[in-house]
Amino acid sequence: MIMWQITILPTRHISNWKLRRFVNGLLVPLYILRNIGSFFSSRFILPVVTLTVTRRCILNCKECVSLYQYYRVAKGGDISFQDLAPVIDRLYNSVDGVHSVCMGGGEPFMNPEISSIIDEVANSPKVSWVRTYTTGMPIPSEKVLKSLANPKVTVGVSDYGEISKTIRNGTIQSTFEAAGVMYRIENNSWQDFGGFEFRNRTKRELARQFSGCWARMCLNVINGELHYCPRSAYGMDLGIIPRNPDDYVDLMSGTTEEVRAKIKKFLKKDHISVCNYCDGCGKTSTLRGVQVRSVTNKVISKLDPLAEMSIAGKSSMVEDEPQRSTNAST
Numbered sequence: 001m002i003m004w005q006i007t008i009l010p011t012r013h014i015s016n017w018k019l020r021r022f023v024n025g026l027l028v029p030l031y032i033l034r035n036i037g038s039f040f041s042s043r044f045i046l047p048v049v050t051l052t053v054t055r056r057c058i059l060n061c062k063e064c065v066s067l068y069q070y071y072r073v074a075k076g077g078d079i080s081f082q083d084l085a086p087v088i089d090r091l092y093n094s095v096d097g098v099h100s101v102c103m104g105g106g107e108p109f110m111n112p113e114i115s116s117i118i119d120e121v122a123n124s125p126k127v128s129w130v131r132t133y134t135t136g137m138p139i140p141s142e143k144v145l146k147s148l149a150n151p152k153v154t155v156g157v158s159d160y161g162e163i164s165k166t167i168r169n170g171t172i173q174s175t176f177e178a179a180g181v182m183y184r185i186e187n188n189s190w191q192d193f194g195g196f197e198f199r200n201r202t203k204r205e206l207a208r209q210f211s212g213c214w215a216r217m218c219l220n221v222i223n224g225e226l227h228y229c230p231r232s233a234y235g236m237d238l239g240i241i242p243r244n245p246d247d248y249v250d251l252m253s254g255t256t257e258e259v260r261a262k263i264k265k266f267l268k269k270d271h272i273s274v275c276n277y278c279d280g281c282g283k284t285s286t287l288r289g290v291q292v293r294s295v296t297n298k299v300i301s302k303l304d305p306l307a308e309m310s311i312a313g314k315s316s317m318v319e320d321e322p323q324r325s326t327n328a329s330t
Contacts, residue, residue, distance in 0.1 A: 043096040050104040052222040054078045057106040058137050060292045063285045067234040069292050078111040087224050090251045092126050094260040103132040109140050118147040136172040145179035155183040160289030190288040194279030196240050206271035209280040224252040232274040247272040
């Protein structure tokens with residue numbers, strides 16, 4: 001209990017985002033100690049949970065880990081606060097804590113209720129941090145900025161080079177700094193997880209792949225289901241990957257005690273069937289931020305005039321529309 005408190009309280013009331021980020025850096029050893037201590041603790045704490053808040057995105061990246069390039073041609077839409085609230089409550093009541101809850105998409109700022117969702121998640125004493133990932137387009141409203149200024153909330157802004165106009169012209173940085181939002185511009189490498197064809201691996205091969213995959217540490221919640229990774233959550237939601245009830249936990253089925261037991265059992269699995277439709281981690285993608293179709297620039301311009309893209313149909317950042325049938329299993 002002391003370890004949990006000591007890692008989340010010191011910076012919560014520091015209003016200056018730069019000072020708060022500096023102090024957070026100094027506290028890294030405490031976070032490490034807390035994580036080590038969790039192995040010897042009876043408290044049931046989840047490290048990272050991504051809560052899907054929308055099936056829409058302002059971009060259309062060819063190798064999006066969340067498969068949002070396929071939502072453009074299949075289905076889309078925001079997840080309402082009314083639908084998410086009971087799922088959030090059930091998750092919180094089933095565990096003793098969550099180190100970090102991420103707002104997942106897609107582009108979270110496209111959900112008109114994102115402010116209420118962030119407030120609901122951040123206000124729980126069971127959550128240490130709330131993380132929101134964004135393209136930086138469109139610019140958040142004043143109401144959303146107020147929610148993002150919560151000391152427990154941090155924002156990761158993905159930098160995709162030439163198409164990230166709000167980063168290039170400094171608009172998103174100045175907006176966040178003026179509102180006291182703690183943020184970071186990120187230029188992380190992407191992984192190539194391969195197509196969706198069935199690999200026919202043995203259980204031993206699946207277990208070896210699963211144990212070496214960082215994506216299994218990024219639990220995803222969608223449709224009231226707790227999945228191990230984005231490939232599982234969004235692949236099944238889209239119907240690209242066959243649904244397997246053993247690959248997720250239905251958070252809304254059963255009592256709180258039963259769900260808690262199911263999550264604990266689920267987290268002891270040495271592989272999931274989705275691993276047979278994935279190459280796992282290890283291969284870096286060379287297509288980070290590459291857009292699938294040139295119409296994306298029209299979508300962005302309509303939502304945010306400040307983010308007009310200079311790319312055209314012949315740009316190296318835009319490729320043809322993905323054909324799901326070529327990768328999906330039959």
